[in-house]
Amino acid sequence: MIKITANAFNPYTEIQQHQAQQSGLQGKFGATSLFIGTMRDFNEGQTVQSMTLEHYPKMTENQLGKIVSEAQQQWALLDSLIIHRIGKVSPDDSLVLVAVWSSHRGDAFDASRFIMEALKSRVPFWKKEQLANNQQQWVAKNTDGYQHS
Amino acid sequence: MSIKVVYFASLKELLGHSETLLPTPTSTVSVIDIWQQANPDLTIPSNTLAAVNMEYVDLSHSVIDNDEVAFFPPVTGG
Numbered sequence: 001m002i003k004i005t006a007n008a009f010n011p012y013t014e015i016q017q018h019q020a021q022q023s024g025l026q027g028k029f030g031a032t033s034l035f036i037g038t039m040r041d042f043n044e045g046q047t048v049q050s051m052t053l054e055h056y057p058k059m060t061e062n063q064l065g066k067i068v069s070e071a072q073q074q075w076a077l078l079d080s081l082i083i084h085r086i087g088k089v090s091p092d093d094s095l096v097l098v099a100v101w102s103s104h105r106g107d108a109f110d111a112s113r114f115i116m117e118a119l120k121s122r123v124p125f126w127k128k129e130q131l132a133n134n135q136q137q138w139v140a141k142n143t144d145g146y147q148h149s
Numbered sequence: 150m151s152i153k154v155v156y157f158a159s160l161k162e163l164l165g166h167s168e169t170l171l172p173t174p175t176s177t178v179s180v181i182d183i184w185q186q187a188n189p190d191l192t193i194p195s196n197t198l199a200a201v202n203m204e205y206v207d208l209s210h211s212v213i214d215n216d217e218v219a220f221f222p223p224v225t226g227g
Contacts, residue, residue, distance in 0.1 A: 037227050053226070054157060054158055055226070056155075056157055056200075056203070056219060056221065058203055059200060059203035059219070062203050062204075063203075084226060084227075095227065096226070096227050116227065119226060119227050120224075120226065120227040121224070122205070122224065123224060123226050123227075124157065124200075124219075124221060124224050124226075125224055125225065125226025125227070126157060126158035126159070126221070126222065126224060126225050126226070127225045127226070128158070138158060138159040138162075138222070138225075139225040140222075140223070140225075141223045141225065142223070142224070142225050142226075142227065
């Protein structure tokens with residue numbers, strides 16, 4: 001399931017509700033892998049007060065659907081749930097959830113990483129930061145996902 | 150009939166609008182031709198990504214009537 005939402009969401013509640021509704025999972029899944037992306041109050045050495053997320057409606061859902069299909073071809077997945085925020089977000093808000101269910105852990109670990117990295121590089125979302133000094137700036141590009149000191 | 154051109158994020162702000170409608174081309178045109186028709190005074194920024202009907206394409210991709218052509222900067226979701 002893929003959801004794009006302008007409302008704040010609790011990823012843990014969403015996972016619980018989704019899992020309870022998917023009767024096909026019951027007794028079958030041995031592994032669940034989760035990635036939750038949360039808004040920080042800093043980026044590139046600057047204090048960030050809020051962000052606005054823009055997207056390209058329909059292409060966003062199309063690209064996410066393709067990514068999930070690619071993951072299903074590579075790993076034995078039972079189910080997946082992807083939620084992404086749009087609109088104005090504040091520090092500590094959940095931005096993205098990728099949850100993957102499979103019978104065995106390798107499939108769940110690998111597929112969740114694949115989906116998340118593909119989302120970062122291919123799905124048309126853009127972040128605009130509102131900084132503490134009242135300036136606004138677009139995030140120019142995504143990083144490799146590691147802290148470099 | 151026409152070709153719809155849409156822009157997002159920083160590119161939309163740079164251009165000052167989110168959408169342009171171009172008349173049906175009279176000959177074969179590519180995505181970069183569409184940019185030049187829509188923005189004759191502006192060279193396409195080097196990091197611009199393009200999509201036709203919501204699929205990523207190269208700038209040399211051919212465009213036909215009723216296509217939706219999108220231009221946008223590198224994506225930064227997640």
